[in-house]
Amino acid sequence: MIEWTYNPNYKGYVDKLNQFIIKNIDVEKILNSVSENTRLLSDTLEITFVISKVKQMSNLYVTSIQNTVLPEEIQQVLIKSSCNWVPGSSSGRYLNGRFRNKLVFTIDRRGDLLSVKTEWLESFTK
Numbered sequence: 001m002i003e004w005t006y007n008p009n010y011k012g013y014v015d016k017l018n019q020f021i022i023k024n025i026d027v028e029k030i031l032n033s034v035s036e037n038t039r040l041l042s043d044t045l046e047i048t049f050v051i052s053k054v055k056q057m058s059n060l061y062v063t064s065i066q067n068t069v070l071p072e073e074i075q076q077v078l079i080k081s082s083c084n085w086v087p088g089s090s091s092g093r094y095l096n097g098r099f100r101n102k103l104v105f106t107i108d109r110r111g112d113l114l115s116v117k118t119e120w121l122e123s124f125t126k
Contacts, residue, residue, distance in 0.1 A: 017081070
C-alpha cells in the first residue's frame with residue numbers, strides 16, 4: 001500500500017480555490033432555481049475526483065442534499081479548475097490520487113446585497 005506524502009491539492013490551496021469557485025460560479029442560475037422568497041440557500045456538497053499523475057482530472061462526482069442546479073454549477077467550475085491541481089506524490093514522484101471533501105456553499109441575499117460563501121469541512125494538506 002502506498003503512503004501519500006502529499007494528497008492532490010489546488011495550487012494556492014483552499015483560499016485560492018474558494019476565490020476561483022466564487023469568481024466562476026453562475027450565482028444567477030442558482031438563484032433562479034429557488035423561490036424568490038428564499039433569502040438563504042445553504043447546501044452541503046460531497047465532491048470526489050481523481051487527479052492523475054499527468055495532472056488530469058477524472059471521475060468527478062458532485063452530490064447535493066437540497067439543490068439540483070448547484071452541483072451542476074460546482075462541477076463546471078471544478079472542470080475549469082482542473083489545470084490548477086497538483087497530483088499527490090510519494091518519494092518525489094507524482095501518483096494518481098483521489099480528492100474527497102465536503103463543501104458548504106451558502107448564498108445569502110438581502111434586498112440588493114448578495115453574499116456568497118464557501119467552506120470546506122476537511123482541511124487541505126500543505
